[in-house]
Amino acid sequence: MKFAIQINEGPFTHQAADTAYQFTKAALENGHEIFRVFFYHDGVNNGTMYGVPPVDDRNVSALWSELAEKHDLDLVVCVAAAQRRGIMDADEAKRHGKGASNIAPKFRISGLGQLIEAGIQADRLLVFGD
């Protein structure tokens, strides 16, 4: 089956991103396709490369980057939600006069149309969050 994933909460405060990660990993391991993972609301905070959790805890952002690297996942951070919360790639940082980008490897920034397209293209869209 072809799944699309939407994640509405950031890392750590909510378990939603962890659950979405576990689901995505299990789906891929069982031969399903992940059309896209779309990060919205505080979910965009999963796309930061600057999280440094204690070494005995998981690093949610890094787990996503690794999974995306392994399976060539499309990790999309909503641009409008990201701008509000200070998640930027190099182009965005330059455009807004910010010193540096902070987006984690394998994440990309794009618009809400990518979420709607995922809803249209996938067999099922799963929403994780409150």
Added chain:
Amino acid sequence: MSVTKKFVYINRKAPYGTVYALESLEVVLIGAAFEQEVQLVFVDDGVYQLTKGQSTEGVGMKNFSKTYAALGDYDVNQIYVDEQSLKERGLSMDDLQALTYEDEDDDWAEKSSMQLVNREQLAALIGDADVLLNF
């Protein structure tokens, strides 16, 4: 993109206090460009999103309540309000903005976009959705 699916947006939260209502509306407005069937449901505290006379000056939040009136222009005209949620909060349809659209198949007559639904109708509506977005 020739596939047409039924997108149902469930709005469950108050307009302020969290960002979900505002960012849900942003998805609806962007999504309207994709020519899909769109239905909006307001349930639980979500019914407060449509209340008239919102004033946010005191809390320093952006008042986005006027944006709902533009939905008709985006061909978003299937808006369902859960009757029980209104009742539980001491509200009626009179407390809500009257959202309308112009019907192009009926000489652009102005018609109401809003429909009161009970829980049974709501369940059927959700069961009928291809894509369900909860906010």
